[in-house]
Amino acid sequence: MVRSSALQANALCVRLGHGRHQVEVLHDISLTLTRGRWTSIVGPNGAGKSTLLKCLAGLLPYTGEVQLLEQPLRQWSHRERARHLAWLGQNEVSADDLCVWDVVMLGRLPHQAWLAPASEADRVAVEQALKSTQAWAWRDRALGQLSGGERQRVLLARALAVEADVLLMDEPLANLDPPHQVDWLSLVRELVAHGKTVVSVLHEIGMALHADELVVMADGRVTHQGACSEASTHRALEAVFDHRIAVHSLQGQWVAIAQTDH
Amino acid sequence: MMPTRAVWMGLVGVWSALALAALGVCVGSTGFENLIGPLWSPASHPDQAAMAQQIVWEIRLPRTVGAWAAGALLGLAGAVAQGLFRNPLADPYLLGSASGASLGVAMALVALGGGAGMLGGVSMMNGGVAVGVFSSALWVRIGLTGAGFLGAVLAVLLTLMLSRGAGHTLRLLLSGVVVGVVLGAGTHLVLLFSPDSLQAMQAFMLGSTAFVGWTSATVMLIVWLACWLLAGLLARVLDGLSLGDSTAFSLGLAVTPMRAALVGVLALSTGTAVAQTGLIAFVGLAAPHLIRSLIKTTHAHLMMLSSLAGGVLLMGADILARGLIAPQELPVGVLTAVLGGGYLLWLMHRGQTQTGGAS
Numbered sequence: 001m002v003r004s005s006a007l008q009a010n011a012l013c014v015r016l017g018h019g020r021h022q023v024e025v026l027h028d029i030s031l032t033l034t035r036g037r038w039t040s041i042v043g044p045n046g047a048g049k050s051t052l053l054k055c056l057a058g059l060l061p062y063t064g065e066v067q068l069l070e071q072p073l074r075q076w077s078h079r080e081r082a083r084h085l086a087w088l089g090q091n092e093v094s095a096d097d098l099c100v101w102d103v104v105m106l107g108r109l110p111h112q113a114w115l116a117p118a119s120e121a122d123r124v125a126v127e128q129a130l131k132s133t134q135a136w137a138w139r140d141r142a143l144g145q146l147s148g149g150e151r152q153r154v155l156l157a158r159a160l161a162v163e164a165d166v167l168l169m170d171e172p173l174a175n176l177d178p179p180h181q182v183d184w185l186s187l188v189r190e191l192v193a194h195g196k197t198v199v200s201v202l203h204e205i206g207m208a209l210h211a212d213e214l215v216v217m218a219d220g221r222v223t224h225q226g227a228c229s230e231a232s233t234h235r236a237l238e239a240v241f242d243h244r245i246a247v248h249s250l251q252g253q254w255v256a257i258a259q260t261d262h
Numbered sequence: 263m264m265p266t267r268a269v270w271m272g273l274v275g276v277w278s279a280l281a282l283a284a285l286g287v288c289v290g291s292t293g294f295e296n297l298i299g300p301l302w303s304p305a306s307h308p309d310q311a312a313m314a315q316q317i318v319w320e321i322r323l324p325r326t327v328g329a330w331a332a333g334a335l336l337g338l339a340g341a342v343a344q345g346l347f348r349n350p351l352a353d354p355y356l357l358g359s360a361s362g363a364s365l366g367v368a369m370a371l372v373a374l375g376g377g378a379g380m381l382g383g384v385s386m387m388n389g390g391v392a393v394g395v396f397s398s399a400l401w402v403r404i405g406l407t408g409a410g411f412l413g414a415v416l417a418v419l420l421t422l423m424l425s426r427g428a429g430h431t432l433r434l435l436l437s438g439v440v441v442g443v444v445l446g447a448g449t450h451l452v453l454l455f456s457p458d459s460l461q462a463m464q465a466f467m468l469g470s471t472a473f474v475g476w477t478s479a480t481v482m483l484i485v486w487l488a489c490w491l492l493a494g495l496l497a498r499v500l501d502g503l504s505l506g507d508s509t510a511f512s513l514g515l516a517v518t519p520m521r522a523a524l525v526g527v528l529a530l531s532t533g534t535a536v537a538q539t540g541l542i543a544f545v546g547l548a549a550p551h552l553i554r555s556l557i558k559t560t561h562a563h564l565m566m567l568s569s570l571a572g573g574v575l576l577m578g579a580d581i582l583a584r585g586l587i588a589p590q591e592l593p594v595g596v597l598t599a600v601l602g603g604g605y606l607l608w609l610m611h612r613g614q615t616q617t618g619g620a621s
Contacts, residue, residue: 057508057512058511059511059512078514078515078516079514080514081514082513085512086512087508087509087512089509092505092507092508095501095505097504097554097558098501098504098558098560099558099559102501102559102560103505106498106501106502106505106513107513109498109502109513109515110513110514114495114498115495115498142558144558155505158505158509
């Protein structure tokens with residue numbers, strides 16, 4: 001079966017900074033992310049993972065081409081793009097004074113006419129999103145009153161409320177405790193089962209190995225792209241981390257184990 | 263959520279404004295006197311009714327309405343600034359827009375040539391002769407408002423340019439302070455070259471509602487309505503921006519043009535208030551804080567409530583300014599600075615003890 005692509009990058013280059021201080025941080029990246037799959041982007045610090053994700057979301061100026069659902073990203077109208085592509089960033093300033101319900105309702109903006117009140121469909125989507133991240137109980141509380149992990153679950157619900165086909169998440173597990181990391185895993189599995197595409201940047205290699213596919217990055221380049229179960233993917237992963245980790249199979253799951261020198 | 267609570271608070275804002283307005287028309291240089299009675303039933307007090315009507319209609323009511331409108335403009339500007347720059351310390355003054363507006367007004371006065379030799383109060387009584395800072399002629403009011411607006415826009419742009427965007431909070435506030443000080447010095451320099459206007463401008467620099475006539479009050483009310491409508495249209499942008507620029511963009515908001523429109527609202531409301539009443543401090547900072555300490559809500563509600571709160575605060579301060587040391591009068595800007603500063607100190611202290619207890 002030939003699956004169509006959700007996101008595609010061709011000869012993607014990104015330069016950050018101004019004037020003489022401009023540095024190229026992504027070099028000539030070409031990759032295709034298949035629809036209805038979960039892809040994790042992994043690599044050491046400074047490899048350009050978040051930069052790549054931002055580019056795919058249209059958040060950074062780039063040269064080359066990015067295609068969303070097989071149409072050039074630049075040709076999408078703001079609103080249409082927002083309905084098909086949802087974004088969950090890391091360490092963004094957050095609205096301490098908005099209550100949880102209002103924050104998640106912002107995810108419905110792309111579906112609402114300007115100034116129109118929330119429709120029944122909006123309310124259902126918000127309720128569903130809040131319940132799927134176990135944040136429903138705090139719907140009346142201000143975001144500023146929540147802990148880091150609780151806040152992360154609300155922001156995840158905000159991204160889910162968009163009900164977009166493609167969901168990009170930068171470090172979505174930050175501040176989440178192990179049980180909620182597992183919850184996040186089953187949530188992503190469920191999204192993918194419903195035909196959604198999920199792309200996440202993850203530092204937790206063990207969690208990333210649960211994905212369908214891995215994109216391994218180092219120094220602003222993609223060094224490998226392949227299924228998580230493939231041995232070549234494991235070797236590429238070990239290589240970018242200087243063989244300080246080793247991928248093994250344990251009880252039917254792939255795990256990354258630290259390799260100490262001693 | 264909780265629209266009902268926001269609606270209740272809005273009603274409280276409206277009713278307290280009406281109650282203060284009734285009190286406001288009764289307080290003057292002789293302290294408190296009941297002028298509502300003679301106005302209500304002129305037949306029973308025929309001798310007082312005519313005088314009461316003149317005092318209330320020509321002096322106290324426009325002044326009271328003007329104080330409300332100026333406060334409402336500043337409260338709205340404060341809420342917009344804090345949302346726009348995602349900074350609870352942003353206010354019309356800290357971003358330099360008020361200093362820019364006052365420089366604009368001062369330069370317009372000097373350019374118009376008349377100076378402000380006559381205190382507006384006098385010229386108002388005489389039907390308005392000179393181009394005074396508190397003159398009641400419509401073209402003067404609109405001209406000064408325009409100058410204030412231009413000055414405010416340029417000052418905010420200058421602040422944003424110096425801080426290289428609104429991304430870095432500390433740099434933004436420091437640039438705002440620098441622009442405020444430099445433009446403030448510029449205003450004094452301009453005034454130095456037109457000594458005639460010094461006396462009137464002194465009241466202006468301290469902030470005063472004493473010379474607000476119907477023209478000023480009407481100009482402020484119309485601008486307030488326009489700014490409030492525009493801000494209401496853009497309220498969701500502020501909500502979106504509070505989740506960060508990237509998220510706002512991912513939600514399909516055209517962040518840059520909408521931010522420019524919001525800077526326009528901020529500058530227009532600040533410029534208009536400053537052009538009519540001078541530099542009245544802290545109302546724009548304290549009003550949104552007051553509302554946020556009472557309710558957590560969206561920017562649409564926050565801006566409306568903060569505007570109502572600003573109106574009530576300045577109206578109350580105006581009455582105190584008239585009544586505290588009657589027959590003398592305090593410049594209302596001095597009073598708001600003392601009261602607003604005290605309130606913010608208390609808020610900071612309370613915030614510190616709260617976080618201290620939590621950690």
